[in-house]
Each structure stands twice: as structure tokens, then as C-alpha cells.
Amino acid sequence: MAAISSPPADLSAALVLAPTTAADWLVILPVAWCLAVGAFLVMLRRPIGFHPVIAIAGLAGLVLIDGLLLEHVATNGPVTMVMGRWLPPFGIAFTVDLTGALFALAGALVAFAAGVFSLADINDSGRRYGFYPFLMLLMAGVSGAFLTGDVFNLYVWFEVLLISSFGLLVLGSEREQIDGTVKYGFLNLVATTLFLTATGYLYAIFGTLNMADVARKAEALRDSAPLMTLTALYMLAFCMKAAAFPVNFWLPASYHTPRVVVSALFAGLLTKVGIYALIRVMVMLFPVEREELSFVLALAGAVTMIVGVLGALAQTDFRRILGYLIVSGIGSMLAGIAIGGPGGIGGAIFYALHSMLVMTGLYFASGIAMRLGASSSIATLAGLYRKHAGFAALTLMLCFAVSGLPPFSGFWPKVMLVKAALDIGAWWLAAALLLVGFLTMIVTGRLFLFAYWREEDVATGETAPPSPATLAPLAALVLLTLGIGLYPEPLLSAIQSAAAGLAEPSAYLNSVFPAGGPQ
Amino acid sequence: MEAWFALLVGIFFTVAVYLLLSKFIIRVLLGVAILGNAVNLLIFTAGRLTRDVPPVIAGGADTLVGPAANALPQALILTAIVISFSFFAFLLVLSWRAYDDLQTDNTDEMRVAEPVSEPAPPLGY
Numbered sequence: 001m002a003a004i005s006s007p008p009a010d011l012s013a014a015l016v017l018a019p020t021t022a023a024d025w026l027v028i029l030p031v032a033w034c035l036a037v038g039a040f041l042v043m044l045r046r047p048i049g050f051h052p053v054i055a056i057a058g059l060a061g062l063v064l065i066d067g068l069l070l071e072h073v074a075t076n077g078p079v080t081m082v083m084g085r086w087l088p089p090f091g092i093a094f095t096v097d098l099t100g101a102l103f104a105l106a107g108a109l110v111a112f113a114a115g116v117f118s119l120a121d122i123n124d125s126g127r128r129y130g131f132y133p134f135l136m137l138l139m140a141g142v143s144g145a146f147l148t149g150d151v152f153n154l155y156v157w158f159e160v161l162l163i164s165s166f167g168l169l170v171l172g173s174e175r176e177q178i179d180g181t182v183k184y185g186f187l188n189l190v191a192t193t194l195f196l197t198a199t200g201y202l203y204a205i206f207g208t209l210n211m212a213d214v215a216r217k218a219e220a221l222r223d224s225a226p227l228m229t230l231t232a233l234y235m236l237a238f239c240m241k242a243a244a245f246p247v248n249f250w251l252p253a254s255y256h257t258p259r260v261v262v263s264a265l266f267a268g269l270l271t272k273v274g275i276y277a278l279i280r281v282m283v284m285l286f287p288v289e290r291e292e293l294s295f296v297l298a299l300a301g302a303v304t305m306i307v308g309v310l311g312a313l314a315q316t317d318f319r320r321i322l323g324y325l326i327v328s329g330i331g332s333m334l335a336g337i338a339i340g341g342p343g344g345i346g347g348a349i350f351y352a353l354h355s356m357l358v359m360t361g362l363y364f365a366s367g368i369a370m371r372l373g374a375s376s377s378i379a380t381l382a383g384l385y386r387k388h389a390g391f392a393a394l395t396l397m398l399c400f401a402v403s404g405l406p407p408f409s410g411f412w413p414k415v416m417l418v419k420a421a422l423d424i425g426a427w428w429l430a431a432a433l434l435l436v437g438f439l440t441m442i443v444t445g446r447l448f449l450f451a452y453w454r455e456e457d458v459a460t461g462e463t464a465p466p467s468p469a470t471l472a473p474l475a476a477l478v479l480l481t482l483g484i485g486l487y488p489e490p491l492l493s494a495i496q497s498a499a500a501g502l503a504e505p506s507a508y509l510n511s512v513f514p515a516g517g518p519q
Numbered sequence: 520m521e522a523w524f525a526l527l528v529g530i531f532f533t534v535a536v537y538l539l540l541s542k543f544i545i546r547v548l549l550g551v552a553i554l555g556n557a558v559n560l561l562i563f564t565a566g567r568l569t570r571d572v573p574p575v576i577a578g579g580a581d582t583l584v585g586p587a588a589n590a591l592p593q594a595l596i597l598t599a600i601v602i603s604f605s606f607f608a609f610l611l612v613l614s615w616r617a618y619d620d621l622q623t624d625n626t627d628e629m630r631v632a633e634p635v636s637e638p639a640p641p642l643g644y
Binding site for chain 1: 551562592610614620631641
């Protein structure tokens with residue numbers, strides 16, 4: 001048989017030939033780890049007693065991995081890993097910069113807290129329906145979305161987290177949950193389809209899906225391609241994901257229906273993935289278009305926060321109040337993205353990280369309150385302070401944090417955002433931020449007054465004190481928000497360099513295309 | 520060819536949006552299915568539409584001779600089809616279950632999670 005006569009191909013032009021260093025594996029490890037643990041849990045379908053142990057250990061591992069990744073990125077700058085060793089932009093790239101690493105770590109912390117909380121909240125039937133595998137796969141989707149450097153890959157991770165969230169949302173299949181899931185499911189699917197539409201146009205215009213490649217080529221195409229339309233489409237899709245007004249109504253319709261721990265997980269993670277994607281696309285890929293759209297975005301942000309907080313004022317159900325407070329917080333983050341600059345973007349990132357911890361904590365508190373008071377309506381809940389003073393103190397601290405009062409974590413992002421708004425002369429946006437802070441205080445104050453301070457009319461008798469499995473994660477989140485509030489410098493400096501890295505992504509581009517890359 | 524496809528995609532989107540605005544879940548489902556296909560056709564068009572020119576590099580050559588369709592969007596569509604099909608299947612089952620449990624497929628009447636006449640929050644005690 002004759003030998004093939006073609007000369008050996010020059011692989012160095014197409015493939016990464018250097019072996020991947022051990023540290024680079026960290027980039028993909030959060031996703032791979034979650035998928036592996038999730039798959040293992042699916043295999044162990046019958047012995048459900050092991051599920052919580054494995055999942056909590058898995059989530060602790062995820063926190064550790066994300067912590068190491070953040071440390072690695074903070075010292076070495078953005079890191080890239082390409083699938084199948086194809087040189088970018090051909091291989092699917094995972095690129096982690098400080099922004100992605102910070103979000104991933106905060107997400108892992110929230111998930112770990114939720115994992116511990118679930119010990120008391122998820123019963124055997126919940127375990128049998130696969131709560132823990134869904135939880136791990138949700139974390140795979142969330143981590144993937146935070147760490148990927150490829151737009152189509154981002155879409156895929158969105159779908160991974162979406163299908164897991166559907167599973168978690170209907171867990172238990174009560175009538176209320178089915179109703180909530182129908183609204184959540186359809187509207188979120190439309191949002192991701194819009195995202196896919198925008199991605200189709202992105203590929204048609206740029207011929208590439210790698211974020212660094214798009215950021216590089218945007219300048220040259222600005223005069224000839226309809227980048228404005230593209231950015232507006234992305235903005236709509238991600239705003240819908242993040243539950244911004246006027247496309248927010250799926251959130252208060254569905255977030256109060258599932259198990260408390262599921263609500264808490266969603267509150268911490270899902271809308272923030274939308275905000276993260278919005279920051280990534282609008283700030284890093286299309287900065288000029290963001291500038292043009294900033295007024296629309298600022299207006300949407302202001303209306304979102306005001307509508308959100310007014311909605312919260314009009315609710316009686318504990319968890320529905322919190323649902324509207326999430327929407328209100330999203331408005332502040334949108335305002336930060338609209339303002340731009342290091343103050344605005346940094347403020348938005350800080351607010352998102354703070355909101356992940358605090359909203360999750362508040363949902364935990366709502367779960368404990370519902371257990372203690374045997375009701376979820378603030379019209380009937382009463383006397384929680386007498387029943388458990390320590391729990392009441394923890395809730396009050398979270399109420400302060402969400403209203404943006406010092407010394408808790410909500411104070412600093414609010415200061416950053418108000419200052420950034422005043423610096424660019426958007427006094428109305430600053431006024432809206434302060435007004436919403438004030439109204440949030442009224443919402444949480446009223447909540448505390450009715451559910452915690454009010455004397456019970458008829459004593460409901462002794463209820464079991466909340467279990468340590470529910471109090472410990474709540475206390476840990478409160479400690480974290482207090483720690484950030486009292487000593488914000490390390491986080492603040494990390495966020496400032498993250499925002500600077502997004503505004504001037506040369507380090508990000510260098511990490512993807514070390515030698516300048518193909519032209 | 521692209522112009523005709525653009526028109527077709529436009530029609531698909533119009534029909535999908537019309538159906539999505541309906542009150543009835545079953546029509547919304549059809550809208551979701553058509554929307555997914557509209558996007559797939561859109562991506563398909565993004566990869567150039569050329570007939571009878573397979574994107575195969577001939578032996579001895581380094582690059583393609585002449586214009587050919589881009590194969591990558593087709594790979595993207597393949598992913599998108601799988602995902603949207605699985606989501607459609609999930610939503611179909613969910614809608615059926617919702618119809619079974621709530622006895623309606625009219626979204627106006629699906630008010631279990633958000634009751635219509637909720638009492639106002641307490642104003643004082």
C-alpha cells in the first residue's frame with residue numbers, strides 16, 4: 001500500500017501544542033466538577049440518603065475551586081483555555097477574568113449555603129425527584145455562563161441552567177408551582193430564543209463567536225454593520241433574563257411558589273446571570289453602543305427599581321415582597337451599567353455580588369419565618385421576635401443590608417452608584433437610587449414590624465425552634481455581608497480592577513490571542 | 520436566495536409573535552415552536568446559501584476554491600434544534616399537566632400563584 005504523499009501538516013498554525021499547565025485546568029474545573037458530581041448523583045438514584053452528603057461536599061469543593069480560580073486570576077490576569085486545543089477563535093474558549101471569577105465564587109457560596117439549608121427544607125420526595133442532581137447541574141450552567149468566552153457557548157450554558165431551574169421549580173408539583181412554572185418557563189424560553197436570534201446576527205456580521213475576537217473586530221465594523229440593532233437585541237434579551245421592567249413579570253409570578261431553598265437559590269443566581277451577560281456584552285463587546293443606549297437603559301433601570309419597590313409595598317406574602325425587592329435591585333444594577341465608567345460598572349458588579357448574598361439570606365429568613373409562624377402572610381405572621389430573638393436579629397441585619405444602610409454590604413455599592421450618577425450629572429438617577437433606598441427601608445421596616453415585633457393575638461403554642469441546618473447558612477450569609485460592609489477594601493479593589501478590565505479589555509484579548517492572533 | 524430566506528424568516532417571526540401573544544397555552548406552544556424554527560433559519564442564512572458546492576477542500580489544495588456555504592452555522596443549528604426540541608417537549612408536558620391540574624389552558628384564568636382579589640397588606644395594628 002502506497003504511503004500518503006501529502007507533506008505533514010504544520011499543526012502549530014492551528015493547534016495549541018504546548019501542554020496545558022495544571023493551573024489552567026482550574027478554568028474548566030468548576031463546570032466539569034459540577035457536571036461530574038451531578039452525573040454521579042443521577043447514577044445514585046435509589047439510595048437518596050447519600051444525596052445531601054455528596055452534594056454538599058461537591059458544593060464545598062466548588063467553593064474551593066472557585067476561590068483558587070479567583071486567586072489565580074487576581075495574580076496572573078485573565079486565563080484562557082481552549083477546547084480541543086484549537087487555536088482561538090476556532091476552538092470554544094473559556095476565558096476567565098476577574099469579573100467572571102468574582103461572580104462564580106459568589107455563586108458557589110450561595111449554592112453551598114443553599115445546599116446546607118436544603119437539609120431541613122427538602123424532604124424525601126424532593127430528594128427522590130432529584131433536587132440534588134438538579135442543584136449540581138444548575139451550578140454547572142451558572143459556572144459555565146460566568147466563565148465562558150464564547151457567545152454561543154454562553155447560550156448553551158443559559159439553556160443548561162434554564163432546564164435545571166425548570167426541574168427545581170416544579171419540584172413537588174403543587175398547583176401553585178405548576179402555574180408559576182408555566183409563566184417562568186415560557187417567558188424565559190422566549191428570552192433565550194431572543195438571545196439566540198441576536199447571536200445568529202452576531203455570527204452573520206462578525207463571522208466569529210469568540211468574545212475577544214468580537215471585541216477586537218467591533219471597531220472596524222462599526223461604520224458598516226448594524227451593531228446598534230444587535231446591541232439593542234442583546235439588551236432586550238438579557239434585560240428579560242434579569243427581570244427588568246417592562247419584561248419582569250415572570251419573576252414575581254413564579255419565585256414564591258417553589259421550595260424556599262429553591263427560591264433562595266434562584267434569587268441569588270438566575271437574575272444575576274442576566275446582569276453578568278449584560279455587563280459582558282454591553283460593556284466589553286459594544287462600549288460605543290452602550291453609550292448610545294445608556295439613556296434607555298438608565299430609564300429602564302430607574303423605572304425597574306421604582307416599580308419593584310412599589311410592588312413590594314403592595315404585597316402581603318413574605319416571599320412575594322422579596323420577589324419584588326429582587327426586581328428593584330436589578331434596577332440599581334441596570335442604572336450602574338447605564339452610567340458606565342469605573343464607578344458605574346464597578347457599582348453594578350458590587351451591587352450584584354451583594355444582592356446574591358443578601359437576597360438568598362432573606363429567602364432563607366422567609367423560610368424560617370414561615371416555619372416558626374405557620375404562615376407566609378405578614379397579615380397573620382406575628383411575634384417572631386419573642387419566639388426566636390437571634391433569628392429576628394439576623395433578619396433585621398439583612399433588612400438593613402438590602403436597604404443599603406451601613407455597616408452592611410448594601411451601603412458601598414449604593415454610594416458608588418449615587419456618586420457615579422452625580423458625577424455624570426444624572427441627578428434624577430441619583431435621586432431615584434436614594435428614594436428607592438428609602439422606600440426599601442419602609443418595605444423591610446413594615447415587614448419587621450408586622451412579622452417580628454407585633455404581639456400575637458392568639459398564641460399559636462410552642463413551635464419547634466429552627467434547626468441549626470437552617471440558621472447556620474443564614475448566619476454565615478449575614479456575617480459575610482457584615483464583613484464586606486465593615487472591611488470592603490479587598491473586594492472593592494478587586495471590583496475596581498474587574499471594571500477596569502472590562503472597559504479596557506487588552507489583558508483579556510492578550511490572554512486569548514497571545515501573539516496578536518490571526519487578522 | 521438570501522433575500523427570499525430573509526422574507527421567510529420574517530414571516531416566521533410574525534406568525535410566532537402573533538401566536539405568542541395569544542391567551543391560550545396551546546397556541547403559545549405553537550408560537551414557541553415556530554419561533555425556534557425562525558431562529559434556526561436565520562442562523563442558516565447567516566452561513567451563506569449556495570447550492571451544489573460542498574465545503575470540501577480538494578486533495579492537494581490548501582483552501583476552498585470559490586465560495587461555498589459555511590458549515591459552522593449548521594453545527595450551531597444542530598445544537599439549537601436539540602435544545603429547543605427538548606424544551607418544547609418539556610413545555611408540552613408542563614402545559615398538559617397544567618391543563619390537567621388547573622382545568623384551563625387560558626392564561627387569564629391561571630391565577631393560582633397570583634390570586635386576583637388578594638386582600639390589601641395590613642396598614643396598622
